[in-house]
Amino acid sequence: MRYFGLILGLMVWMLPAAAQTYPERPVRLVVPFAAGxxxxxxxxxxxxxxxxVLPQPVLVENRVGGAGMIAAEYVARSAPDGHTILFNNTSQAVLRVVVPNAPIDPVRALTPAVILSEMPMVMLVANNFPAANGREFIAAVRANPGxxxxxxxxxxxxxxxAALLFRKTAGLEMNEIPYRGGAPATLDLAAGxxxxxFDVALTGFQTAKGGQARAFAVTSPERSPAxxxxxxWRELGVDAEMLVWQALFLPSATPAPIRAALHAAxxxxxxxxxxxxxWTELGVDRVLAMPPAEAERYVAREVERWEALMASVPAAK
Structure with missing residues (x-):
């Protein structure tokens, strides 16, 4: 930990003067999904x-809609000075597939500044569903396609x-009901x-522990420490895995010193x-601070993987 602190101090010392004054006004984290x-x-x-730790406040702003493209475009068109930041997750990797005719290419218009975390998704099943565990759930859905x-x-x-990967791998036919965010979907799940x-562990475990639904599986290769x-999934016979990452994205024109300053903070x-x-209590398996260059390679691999996967999955029935 002391070695990490020394390296961090050197990083800050090496930044140009302009980056050392960052931020000069309130910072906004723009979230593509609903509050909660x-x-x-x-x-x-x-x-x-x-x-x-920053000399300016950090505010959260929800800009919902367009499968996340509204928030992505807003940040991409903002001043490239590090004061308007997109806070998104793995969904960023498939955004240009889901919204193919968007006015921006989110892969080119935005650049990852830091990968923050990795965590599994949690398979949440309604309390009134006639199954006691994940294997029984899969059997019930297979016996009643659609x-x-x-x-x-x-x-x-x-x-x-996560639901599409699950449906494809397990060979299930289910009906997709779209929501504007995970919170309203969970409310309908709790109501039966x-x-x-499938919810991110950050909130999914809380839902299960609160008795609103039952956690039948996690999508990580192994069980979650939380x-x-x-x-x-693999214990249920589902040969797949999914780890959700969270990251900060900036307009691609943002100078490298500003990206480095944000990463240092x-x-x-x-x-x-x-x-x-x-973070661990909330279900995060890995707490990260992956720097810009490494984050760019990480996201590029994720874009390649998920775009190919999305192209191979038929629309929900």
Whole structure:
């Protein structure tokens, strides 16, 4: 930890003077999804931590719609000075497939400044669904193709991405019910109006622990440290895995020193024991502060993987 702090100090010392004064006014984290959902929760956790180390406040702004493209375009067209930042997750990797005729190419117009975390999705099943575990759920859906509904935020959201991967791998036919965010989908799940929602561990475990639904599986290769009692997909016989990452994106024209300054601020708060413990309690498997160059390669691999996967998955029935 002391070595990490020394490296971080050297990084800050080496930044040009302009970057050392960053930020000069309030910073906005723009979230593509509704307040109360996992992405929004993650943004607010980070905003609170950053607000304690930066000379300016960090605010969260929700810009919902267009499968996340409205927020992405807004940030891409903002001044490239690091004061308007997109806080998004794995859904960014499929945005140009989901919205093919958008006015911007989100892969070229935005650049990842830092990867923040990795966590699984949680398979949440309604309390009134006639199954006691994940294997029974799969058997029931296979025996009744097209009868049951799952909630998603559209093909470009992680809820929909996980459900499509699950449906393809397990050979299930279900009906997709779109929502504007994970929070309203979870409300309908708790009310028994839909059978299934895949939610990010950040909020999914809270839903299960609160008794609003049952956690039947996680999408990580192994069980999550945050909920050892919940089996993995592979334990249900589903030969697939999915880890959701959260990241900060800036307009591509943002100067490298500003990107480095933002990364340095994030790295500083992410090394704090209290914040790391909070992330872990919320279901994050890996707390990261991946720098810009490495983050760019990481996201490029994810774009390649998920765009190919989305192209191979038929529309929900």
């Amino acid at each position: 959902g996992a992405t929004d929760v993650g943004a607010r956790v980070l905003a609170e931590a950053l607000g304690q 009868r049951y509904d799952f909630g998603s935020t559209g093909g470009g959201g992680t809820l929909g991405m 109006r839909i059978a299934l929602v 909920a050892h009692e919940v089996p993995s 994030v790295a500083r708060v992410q090394q704090g024991e209290a914040l790391r413990r909070k």
